[in-house]
Amino acid sequence: MFRLLLLIVLLAACGDDEPRPEPTPIGPPAGSTDLEWGEQLFQSQGCFACHRIDGGPSVGPALNGVAGESRTLPDGRTVVVDADYLREALTEPEAVRVPGYEGTVMPTYELAPAQLDALIGYLQSLSVMAR
Numbered sequence: 649m650f651r652l653l654l655l656i657v658l659l660a661a662c663g664d665d666e667p668r669p670e671p672t673p674i675g676p677p678a679g680s681t682d683l684e685w686g687e688q689l690f691q692s693q694g695c696f697a698c699h700r701i702d703g704g705p706s707v708g709p710a711l712n713g714v715a716g717e718s719r720t721l722p723d724g725r726t727v728v729v730d731a732d733y734l735r736e737a738l739t740e741p742e743a744v745r746v747p748g749y750e751g752t753v754m755p756t757y758e759l760a761p762a763q764l765d766a767l768i769g770y771l772q773s774l775s776v777m778a779r
């Protein structure tokens with residue numbers, strides 16, 4: 649009897665060892681580079697609805713050529729648009745002020761760190777091409 653009980657307990661314990669599905673890692677779709685993923689995110693997240701990448705004005709500033717520009721932050725500091733600035737623009741839009749767009753707010757995005765990196769890389773690549 650004890651052996652049977654032991655067997656049942658063991659079987660029950662084994663049943664718990666079923667492999668659990670891993671959470672899907674967030675990364676570029678198969679066959680896409682990080683840069684291509686950044687471009688896809690720019691489309692799929694709807695950034696293009698407010699930002700053009702050909703220099704033209706829209707609801708928000710054009711984003712080609714933005715990397716490397718100077719910006720004065722609300723706290724008075726003047727900074728160069730680098731990866732940190734771009735990250736802040738996406739995660740804390742109220743922390744950046746673009747001349748000519750004062751008073752217009754950009755929505756805050758809930759993006760995974762890898763998605764943020766891909767978008768930032770894409771935005772930086774636009775400026776390289778603009779030069």
Ligand code: HEC
Pocket residue numbers: 690693694695696697698699707708709711714719729734737738741742744745746747749750751752753754755757767771
């Ligand atoms: C509803 C319109 C809207 C959408 C959608 C939007 N933005 Fe913006 N964005 C703005 C506005 C307006 C500003 C200027 C904000 C300010 O000056 O306070 C801005 C500012 C920025 C800046 C700072 C630009 C600079 O010249 O310093 C970056 C970078 C940026 N947005 C990236 C993005 C990305 C990437 C997405 C998509 C994930 C996105 N935005 C989606 C409206 C939008």
